Amino acid sequence: MLGVCYYPEHWPKERWKEDAQRMRALGLTYVRIGEFAWALLEPEPGQLAWDWLDEAIATLAGEGLKVVLGTPTATPPKWLVDRHPEILPVDREGRRRRFGGRRHYCFSSPVYREETRRIVSLLAERYGRHPGVVGFQTDNEYGCHGTVRCYCPRCRAAFQGWLRERYGEVEALNRAWGTVFWSQRYRDFAEVELPHLTVAEANPSHLLDYYRFASDQVRAYNRLQVEILRAFAPGKFVTHNFMGFFTDLDPFALAEDLDFASWDSYPLGLTDLMPLSQEERVRYARTGHPDVAAFHHDLYRAVGRGRFWVMEQQPGPVNWAPHNPSPAPGMVRLWTWEALAHGAEVVSYFRWRQVPFAQEQMHAGLHRPDGLPDQGFFEVKRVAEELKGLSLPPSARAPVALVYDPEAAWVFEIQPQGAEWSYLGLVYLFYTTLRRLGLDVDIVPPGAPLEGYALVLVPSLPIVREAALNAFREAKGIVLLGPRSGSKTEAFQIPENLPPGPLQALLPLKVVRVESLPPGLEEVAEGALGRFALGLWREWVESPLAPLLAFGDGRGALFREGRYLYLAAWPSPELLGRLVLDLASEAGLKPLPLPEGLRLRRRGRWVFAFNYGPAPAQAPAPEGARFLLGGPRIPPYDLALWEEA
Amino acid sequence: MLGVCYYPEHWPKERWKEDAQRMRALGLTYVRIGEFAWALLEPEPGQLAWDWLDEAIATLAGEGLKVVLGTPTATPPKWLVDRHPEILPVDREGRRRRFGGRRHYCFSSPVYREETRRIVSLLAERYGRHPGVVGFQTDNEYGCHGTVRCYCPRCRAAFQGWLRERYGEVEALNRAWGTVFWSQRYRDFAEVELPHLTVAEANPSHLLDYYRFASDQVRAYNRLQVEILRAFAPGKFVTHNFMGFFTDLDPFALAEDLDFASWDSYPLGLTDLMPLSQEERVRYARTGHPDVAAFHHDLYRAVGRGRFWVMEQQPGPVNWAPHNPSPAPGMVRLWTWEALAHGAEVVSYFRWRQVPFAQEQMHAGLHRPDGLPDQGFFEVKRVAEELKGLSLPPSARAPVALVYDPEAAWVFEIQPQGAEWSYLGLVYLFYTTLRRLGLDVDIVPPGAPLEGYALVLVPSLPIVREAALNAFREAKGIVLLGPRSGSKTEAFQIPENLPPGPLQALLPLKVVRVESLPPGLEEVAEGALGRFALGLWREWVESPLAPLLAFGDGRGALFREGRYLYLAAWPSPELLGRLVLDLASEAGLKPLPLPEGLRLRRRGRWVFAFNYGPAPAQAPAPEGARFLLGGPRIPPYDLALWEEA
């Protein structure tokens, strides 16, 4: 189903009814409102102004739209900040940040938690049982603008409490962090500081615990809101809109308190921020990289335990990326169908109408600032019409699992060891390799059951907990483990038995040395799979196993024991493409190398094919397939949908 | 006429007379002194030491030199800073900056304004009626080192007052800024902060008002000085020396209080700071880009309402650019003549003698540190001799106007929307296009009368006020409007009728979408003018007009209605060169595409041709022209001057 983000407070009341009617006419079902409206709801401290929101909801609901109401906590009003300046966050440089943007609060602030409790309670009390309000969004894009990690005194105190909780005794912390090194021993939790502005680099265990704590604080803050909403709004769903390429936060943990996950899909801006060559950046400037939205759909479907929305879908050029081109004609429709193909329950466009003032005035909407329909509107209209005639089958489990671990991003952010090492980069390389072979993917967190998957890819999992190990053990399919897997204990130490630590239970091998390579330095690995020049990262492995691929010096690059494989190097796209092709085939899947720009995704027995390229593409449909959308020849920026026999 | 900057306080008194005699002998008329001498004039608080300055002025005037006296406020002494540390500015990062350089004061500081009043009054009282002192320079290079915008508490209070003045009621501010967005509503002007260290980007209207305020503060500060000088020094001129490629300040507004404008011309340093290719940077390393000085001459002639000086002319290598090469032999003379050709009343060299100590010890002068003449000296000598035989005719109005708007620089600095968008870059592209066609240019601020111009170029004018619109209406010539013109209201909002807002009165068109393109992404526009690959910026226009140039998707890139043209894209040099050539021809001008490195400029009926290139060039003089300087073959780094029939 389709929805839209709407800000009645930005427009004259006289326009609301017309807008609501047009939404309905366009075929929209949901409308999200209210998530930045605190100063409008409480213009003076303690003086609530509900009238406008009452009327807005009544108007929207009156036209049959289902309202998703956002809590307004991402934007505390000026009067609140002036009364309690300590709610403002302190950045890594030690500077107290200021009012004037958004997200200007610290998650640890007791005052802000209390104020949150107050405003969310008032809101939930008033609208929690309103028949037109079907659900709530908590806050907005937690962590945006680098706000997960705050360095204020309140955070310091909370972090010390968190550590006390975790370690019990300070000597346990000293052991875990190895504070015997560099005389960093603490005598009491109260001595521990936040890890910033240190003269030399901070202790990595200290950093990792702080990153965990900061993520936990956001979760606790969110739970505070959820509990209020559950109390006042029984039966209504609660969700939150996560972001793309954002790792400061563990979305799996936070979403345990939600009914489903949402995310905000801006394929062009996300692509402009990716480390691409100029050639690729130009090629995908108007379509986004073909896997950027799909990756996040799969990620947030997992985060939402099978359920997710696209809460904000890019409808045209945006304002916040270094470059903001117009999407190629057709892309708004294509992105919508890509989301639906991946199981999105709702795709909601951001936003109904471009606002002519303030920070986001250059962000397109479905309507232009003058209220007339913009390009996106017509593409949405087409999707809405197409949807009418179709009843989408439920999404099935994918044959391939990709293990994604938010904590891994923190580990490698803290200790890249080679300047180009990027966890997200590696994950994306695995993901895109699968997509280019036409394979559907389930992204799963470490420890999730893997029995149902024919193939399990683990780009890297530095910290392997018991649950993850058990899941690998119980997996029935082939498990490919990437470099640096098992390289750290939970305390951020090298395992006593050396990497891959507990994974040695699966494969008899030991990583005895690792090295990062500067750009341009590559070593050739060779074997039955072929000959591949590999750079960036290499490991020295001791193992009784004969490597499947070996470097010139005889050291192995790839090992296999039964259904487990270990990659002892950063794979090139060529190597990974070949390896995954072979493993998928062996696993009984039907990998299909796709031409550049073409991608597939199944939903039940329906197969979608998306053409991100500038030239027509041939749909890889069987002879005589029944096309539900499009046909065998897919025009540029278009799609085809057929039913599998 | 020629002049020089001199620091008697740097040299033994014994040398002063000899220096003065040598200045006179060299043919100099003016000598600027005193602008950093506060600590010398007032070595202890309240104890004035005039003797040395009395004597220096007497010595210089005794040799017939006309003294320009600088007020010494750019360098408050240490004792003053220690007594009033609050005069020190606070930077964007929130750091109070320190004594030890120059310009270490905040324009809003009441204490500093009072101290300024005191020292300038004392100085003006003593020398205002001195016959040897012909005029004053206020302060020195306002805004240098990023000092226009300060973030101290005094600035905050002053900004709130400025807003109160501007908006009257806080709700007017709320409407203008659109504070309904992101709950940024203010209940009182006293709630408004300076726009820095915000967590997300600050509101653009907030930023623009702050930039306007900061520029206004400098103007008010300068006016304080001017009023004192007017009172104590009747009949003496007052000027200020502005800088190149500097946009934090509105020089037009500030100069309303001055008798004429001055600027400090450092072509090599300015060129090193330009975003050129390495090939261009190398080509112009010793000459400066051929339009860099000319552009500023034209700009400051406008700022000075027809009158300007070059107060500081580069005489050799300087110290402050990333690279500081020696000018090609002849360039000091060429630059001087370029300034005179553009109407400079005086060209004054910085400085008489290279000082061997402190921050600028690596900055050349007309003399070496050891007191002997340096290269520049001999070139100045030649100019002085050439000037003797010539009586320059007055400058005439140019046939082409280029509309330049300091506020536009602020708008696009706040909201580039594409990383490569640069207002100065676009203006310079238009300017250099005109110069390469041999056309003289008047730079004019928006709103200035345009009747006399055959051709009016507006690189971009985002905010179109009534006066500017009327000037366009009353223009008799062709008016070319660049992209993003009319795209913002005065309050930094998108106009209700969409861009180009009020300009729709001139051309029936509406910009319904804009997009910025990453480097390498270009779209081809084609039409009678030719075929051009355009990048960086493109607009989608709805118009009944048939475009003169259209992109592959049919959207127009260039529109025309009568004498008005609108460019809906960032022009390539090729497109702009061709378009301006055609428009100038149509306007009855005689554009003449010049070879690389050759430039023309007329002063009355005199035509100057400047050869910035390393090879001889042919002067485009008519058969039998009378040469006043040089001849038909212009050697490298040389010039020719002939009289037009």
Add this chain to the structure above:
Amino acid sequence: MLGVCYYPEHWPKERWKEDAQRMRALGLTYVRIGEFAWALLEPEPGQLAWDWLDEAIATLAGEGLKVVLGTPTATPPKWLVDRHPEILPVDREGRRRRFGGRRHYCFSSPVYREETRRIVSLLAERYGRHPGVVGFQTDNEYGCHGTVRCYCPRCRAAFQGWLRERYGEVEALNRAWGTVFWSQRYRDFAEVELPHLTVAEANPSHLLDYYRFASDQVRAYNRLQVEILRAFAPGKFVTHNFMGFFTDLDPFALAEDLDFASWDSYPLGLTDLMPLSQEERVRYARTGHPDVAAFHHDLYRAVGRGRFWVMEQQPGPVNWAPHNPSPAPGMVRLWTWEALAHGAEVVSYFRWRQVPFAQEQMHAGLHRPDGLPDQGFFEVKRVAEELKGLSLPPSARAPVALVYDPEAAWVFEIQPQGAEWSYLGLVYLFYTTLRRLGLDVDIVPPGAPLEGYALVLVPSLPIVREAALNAFREAKGIVLLGPRSGSKTEAFQIPENLPPGPLQALLPLKVVRVESLPPGLEEVAEGALGRFALGLWREWVESPLAPLLAFGDGRGALFREGRYLYLAAWPSPELLGRLVLDLASEAGLKPLPLPEGLRLRRRGRWVFAFNYGPAPAQAPAPEGARFLLGGPRIPPYDLALWEEA
């Protein structure tokens, strides 16, 4: 002899004896311990815990190892920092830095000096006469992490005292700094601030004095430790471990208080930080640049007045460079022999065993984290065996002196005048030129006697004091002076007689102008030596001498008067290679242009040849030479040693 760095506190006591035995068995003589152990030695304020260290020393000494004991002052414990937060340094941005890394103290802090006196006295009292302890290392890597220069109030006060000491009267300071410029005059030393956060650039004399002061503070701090150690540990040596490519500190001055110098040799990390082309970076990624260790051996041999150790030798991949590759097989041995060839008395590996926790967990040791021998171990074993059979002759004076001046690095850091000017870059260019000609080099500080050298190279010596001038006068060999030599007085002013100032006593020439050139701008200089394109820096010289090389405009690039040469430009590698080849030949040396990657070094009559390249190389040994190690064909990453007749 060989040694190792060991941290008994990181490992269970049970392992100590085995480790000690294995050290002995490996052939090690020395073991450095204790330098980060303060929190272990004094777990609570005033409560000393000597037991573990007593036992560790007893165990190591019991196996015959000689213990070098580090003072633990680089890592003050948390309780100390909490009691005296003012010991934390303040950085250039004005931020008080925090506990959590190392080197978190200010050298000027009276409290920290007192605490230092206390802990060092206690340590020295306990172990100063211990027979197993043969010497001490003060602190660790002074200045690492940018800690030489602190901007705290204590430093400000100390700097004012230092200035008072230096100048006596404030007017002397005013004259020396030229504070008449920009009204910077001081009325009292108490007015002087630390030179940071100034609005415009700070006065260069001010900066230079501050850099001198900061270096002096480290020396004074170190002397405090040395005096205690001398008192309590008579007859035991005292050293300090300096760093590579580090210029904030004057090591010559500091080492006057030491018995010999040490340095920490990490060829791969240092190479990764060098400004190399990608091609070079890849070529030397696994060997280090062939001159990077040699340069520092020669430097610290000079700093140690002929005596030096490598206190920390890289044994495998490290953790702190942008890229951390594994050394090519053989390099640990090669590096060791290179050090010994240069006269190192001891080469001590960092570290015995890779520690699995905290900041340096990714830094290899001779053993893996699991305690088994790593690659480096086996190479050390081979060296130890090779050493058994050899008795190294004493190092002789080299035939060539390279004058290296720490103060020059400060001068050019303060005033590069061209963005690419780098003092270390220029010095390294001279050094590598000599090495590629097979010449041994003594690095000497300015003012050191030069009589014994056939050739003296002075890459640049901006400040030429009397002693240095006299040394040049008394030199018997050829003296080549590089650009900007003699360009500044001790007070950082341009000399009255212009550069090269006092050097004009050696060559009749005067630099009347200098220029820095942007990348790509080169001028061709030609003469009997050949034709060379020179960039980056050029000087205009007035001289009665006919230049040996002249630019196209006739200006000289190279001058000679008797045995003195002056280079008036930044030399290209080609020019310098040719010039040094000729001068060395003229001086009676036997320069031998070596193939890429091959290097020589003599020790007495023994000649070492090192092959840093990936292919075998021919040893340039005379027919029938007696090889002590290797043979005429040197395998990759290997060496040969023969005795000269």
